[in-house]
Amino acid sequence: MPSPSSQIVTRFAPSPTGHLHVGGARTALFCWAFARRQGGVFLLRIEDTDQARSSEASARGILEDLAWLGINWDEGPELRTASGTLGGDPRKVAPFYQAQRLDIYNKYIEDMLARGLAYADFTTPEQMAAMRKAAEARKETFRFHPGDAEILPLAEQRTKMASGIPHVIRFRAKDESVSVTDVVLGEVAFGPGEVDDFVLRKPDGFPTYHFGVVVDDELMGVTHVLRGQEHLMNTPRHVALQKALGFRTPIYAHMPLIFNDQGAKMSKRERDKVARDSVKQAGLKASPVPAIDEATFTGWLGDTKRQLETEQLETLADAMKLRLPEVSVHDFRKAGYLPEVICNFIALLGWNPGQKNADGTDFERFDMRFLAKNFDLERIGKTNSRFDRNKLAAFNKDTIAQMSEGEFAARFRDWCTTFAPAFARMADKPFGWLCSSIKLRTRTFADAVKENEFFLKTADQIAYDPKAVEKVLKKDNAKGIETLRHTREMLAALPVYEPAALHTAVESFAAKLGVGMGDIAQPLRVAVSGGTVTPPLEQTLAVLGKDEVLKRIDRCLASVG
């Protein structure tokens, strides 16, 4: 057992303003993996200092997404899961919600005020904006750093604060250069004046991100800060603050960023864009779903900057049978990606194990245990990467293909329970047949459901694809229809509707007619599904059952022939 002082502590500190993003998930994963590898502690802290945007619901959602991914935190808010409770406070460093730590921050503010490390600033937002604009007009970078003479004496600051005048508390920055040591990037130097008198406490009494992070990381004993490179420019501020307060400086590791396929930042906006574009293409003038009111809809349609609520957007997409690009962990879950695959894939975005398989191919398929055993900071790359959904899907497909049929059926059913209840209601036997027939052709659960919707329709809901009808049934003097008629008789006489029996029946029937399997199968496919693509014939027929198969053939014969 390492002594407490040598134990490493990592932390993931999301702000609860929405769903967990894949970038955030990767940060959490790396923090988790590093802590595991080092035998340390992985802590979760909720940075809910933006009162307007934070919500308990999204904090909860983030906890659940992390738990689903298998990124288990040792300390932090508690969450009960099927396999136990996550989180807790063995070292007594709670609370883990920053909004509950205001007293702590204020104590440090008091101290800094008294020591002249910080000061109350009564500049109004309007004045700030004007100064910023003036600096811009002079083509200068705006930095708030008044001369000593412009800062009120402490006694005067206190009087004004006591009288209730809105103010912020600012850090009094020193005019010196700051050097940041980063495990990934190396030494990064920032010249004097780069750190300005940034805000520590907002007018509402809540700490800013910078202040909360520095105080909490110190108090919670965080030794390693792993975060995205978008935070690099914040680091000199944090280091300056730590110095002023006499805190330790943790070891920093800034990770490369993750972009979408277009090379832009992955954001919810992409989803709005896809939905908006297809609404426009469909020429819709009003919302097809009641969940979105008139004004919201037209406003959103006309303004590319506007976003719909997550719920609204999803309802709209469902109604239009649209597939939105996934950006949050929840999106991927809903689309039917496996949590272990997501972890494997995002781990590869910016890190790789640097090992080869026996056949010389790169070793890139690994599980959480492997990460917990082998993850290191040294192999984190420096270059930003694009999130390739194609490759993710390929990983997902391969993982599914390697599952046993039993495992696939269980996990698919489990997913269907929440995301495709109609499939979850299927009886065990047909569901099993369906699963064994689609396992090798399933990329995601959502795709599987979409491709196999015809199973759950009623005979009269089947829409026949005109091209398929022409090619398979009507061509060559309706040869297909003729074959279908004969096949119907054979199938009507068949007592057992199970894959093996159906297979022999169809095969020997084809032999009897002196035709190939395809000549029998294709007309049947069209009759039973409306199209030319279905899982293997015997399973398709078995899943549907005798009554349904005959009903569908009859209807097809009646409406096509």
Place this chain on the structure above:
RNA sequence: GGCCCCAUCGUCUAGCCCGGUCUAGGACGCCAGGUUCUCAUCCUGGAAACCGGGGUUCGAAUCCCCGUGGGGUCACCA
């Protein structure tokens, strides 16, 4: 624009730190062929990259400089 980071196939990357074994390897995708009742799987083959320019060196994808390109960041948001 200031500051900062980065740069190998379309994409993710190995190799770079400790120059030669790199006619630069793998994966996803793509193309062609084969197996097959459709689709898919599976098998075989293929096209595909060291951003540019200077150095250093016998020798550079690997080290240095400049250029170019991309990205991040400049909040009383985190």
